[in-house]
Amino acid sequence: MALHFELVTPEKLVRSQDVHMVVVPGAEGDFGVLQGHAALMSTIRDGDVSVYATANGAPEVISIKGGFAEVNDKGLTILAESVA
Amino acid sequence: MASLKALKIRINSVKSTQKITKAMKMVAAAKLRRAQEAAEAGRPYAERMEAVMASLASKVTVGPQASKLLAGTGKQDVHLFVVATSDKGLAGAFNTNIVRLARKQALELQAAGKTVKFYCIGRKGRDQINRYFRGQVVHSVEPGDLGKQVFANAGTVAQDLIARFEAGEFDIAHLFYSKFVSVLTQEPTQQQIIPVPLPESGAVTGAAPVEYEPSEEEILYTLLPRNVAVQLFRATLENAASEQGSKMTAMDNATRNAGDMINKLTIQYNRSRQAAITTELVEIISGAEAL
Numbered sequence: 001m002a003l004h005f006e007l008v009t010p011e012k013l014v015r016s017q018d019v020h021m022v023v024v025p026g027a028e029g030d031f032g033v034l035q036g037h038a039a040l041m042s043t044i045r046d047g048d049v050s051v052y053a054t055a056n057g058a059p060e061v062i063s064i065k066g067g068f069a070e071v072n073d074k075g076l077t078i079l080a081e082s083v084a
Numbered sequence: 085m086a087s088l089k090a091l092k093i094r095i096n097s098v099k100s101t102q103k104i105t106k107a108m109k110m111v112a113a114a115k116l117r118r119a120q121e122a123a124e125a126g127r128p129y130a131e132r133m134e135a136v137m138a139s140l141a142s143k144v145t146v147g148p149q150a151s152k153l154l155a156g157t158g159k160q161d162v163h164l165f166v167v168a169t170s171d172k173g174l175a176g177a178f179n180t181n182i183v184r185l186a187r188k189q190a191l192e193l194q195a196a197g198k199t200v201k202f203y204c205i206g207r208k209g210r211d212q213i214n215r216y217f218r219g220q221v222v223h224s225v226e227p228g229d230l231g232k233q234v235f236a237n238a239g240t241v242a243q244d245l246i247a248r249f250e251a252g253e254f255d256i257a258h259l260f261y262s263k264f265v266s267v268l269t270q271e272p273t274q275q276q277i278i279p280v281p282l283p284e285s286g287a288v289t290g291a292a293p294v295e296y297e298p299s300e301e302e303i304l305y306t307l308l309p310r311n312v313a314v315q316l317f318r319a320t321l322e323n324a325a326s327e328q329g330s331k332m333t334a335m336d337n338a339t340r341n342a343g344d345m346i347n348k349l350t351i352q353y354n355r356s357r358q359a360a361i362t363t364e365l366v367e368i369i370s371g372a373e374a375l
Contacts, residue, residue: 009235010238068307070132
């Protein structure tokens with residue numbers, strides 16, 4: 001059960017890996033994305049993305065600025081303006 | 085025939101020129117690697133952006149309320165050419181190739197009765213375009229070192245462009261830059277950035293209904309200006325890599341030419357030296373015979 005997660009900024013491809021869950025700071029509230037999530041497109045507010053590599057592990061926190069997230073059948077793609 | 089001293093000076097001068105071009109070639113090679121990496125690292129973002137734009141644009145109906153950035157102004161009279169070049173020369177035909185493509189397109193449009201304005205990024209391009217199209221350059225910016233560009237710079241330019249578009253200064257904007265194919269090949273490229281070109285219908289198959297947060301229109305509204313910035317940034321990165329590639333080739337040629345020149349001059353120098361010695365000997369011998 002893995003979700004393909006990609007985090008891209010204009011400068012580079014920051015992450016491209018399979019993870020368990022990602023919590024995204026959406027413009028209308030945080031949302032978690034697991035595998036098989038329905039197609040969704042959302043703008044993002046400045047905040048932290050929590051990447052859970054495994055179900056019980058501690059999350060890896062990446063703070064990002066601006067951008068949007070897209071979930072489709074291939075996985076989750078976050079296009080951020082910059083990564084701290 | 086030039087004097088021996090003059091030849092010697094000439095040879096030395098060409099030699100030091102060769103040293104400079106050789107050093108510049110090395111510097112370009114080192115910078116090229118970094119610029120190439122940056123250009124390649126920037127491609128995924130621009131590609132994903134395009135994909136997202138395409139899927140969004142195909143779902144939103146183009147109505148009278150739709151953003152002008154998507155639907156256009158409904159006219160095609162005034163074209164704005166955003167010509168991205170560099171601030172520095174000594175890079176072979178890098179700047180000239182971009183300007184030549186822009187000029188060709190501009191002349192075609194003008195022949196069709198349209199108005200063409202220029203928005204120049206980079207000093208070299210501005211100078212050349214000013215020569216051909218006096219008074220048609222509406223604005224120009226100097227980006228400085230292409231290798232040290234950040235996304236924020238592209239954002240500033242994009243905001244300026246959008247403000248001008250909303251003020252009705254132009255109907256269609258095209259972006260000209262040099263696409264980095266390989267070290268030896270850089271391709272001058274034209275791309276329409278405003279309004280956003282719609283993908284060919286049928287290319288996108290929206291199988292699953294997509295949820296939008298907040299709404300489709302709001303996402304599109306924030307996305308459209310960012311797309312312009314992303315395309316500009318991509319052009320800057322591609323330009324940076326192309327410039328260094330072009331500079332490397334140009335400097336390599338210059339170094340080789342200087343080498344050829346040094347060989348030719350050295351032969352000339354040795355011949356004159358020999359001729360001078362022969363003349364001197366003849367003088368001494370004929371002087372001795374006369375006694």
